[in-house]
Amino acid sequence: MGLIERGVKKLVVDLTGVTFLSSSNLGALILLQRKANDSGVTYRIGCPSKGLRDVFEITKLDQLFPVFDSLDQALHSF
Numbered sequence: 430m431g432l433i434e435r436g437v438k439k440l441v442v443d444l445t446g447v448t449f450l451s452s453s454n455l456g457a458l459i460l461l462q463r464k465a466n467d468s469g470v471t472y473r474i475g476c477p478s479k480g481l482r483d484v485f486e487i488t489k490l491d492q493l494f495p496v497f498d499s500l501d502q503a504l505h506s507f
Contacts, residue, residue, distance in 0.1 A: 433470050441474070448478055455484075455488065472495075473494070473496075475497050475501075
C-alpha cells in the first residue's frame with residue numbers, strides 16, 4: 430500500500446515461491462487492487478504456481494486483476 434501512496438503507476442505482486450494463500454491473503458490482494466484502481470495504478474500478479482492460478486480462476490479473482498504465469502510475463506504486460 431505504501432508504494433501506491435508514494436505515487437507508483439505500475440505494480441506487480443510477485444508470488445514466485447508461494448504455494449498457498451489464505452483467505453486473508455486473498456483479501457489483502459483484493460484490498461490492494463481496489464486501492465490501486467482508485468489511485469490509477471496498473472496492477473498485475475505474477476504467479477508461477479498452477480495451483481494458485483487455479484485458485485484465482487475458481488474464485489474469479491483473475492477477472493478482478495490480471496494473473497500471469499510468471500513475473501517476466503507480468504512485467505512485460507505493461
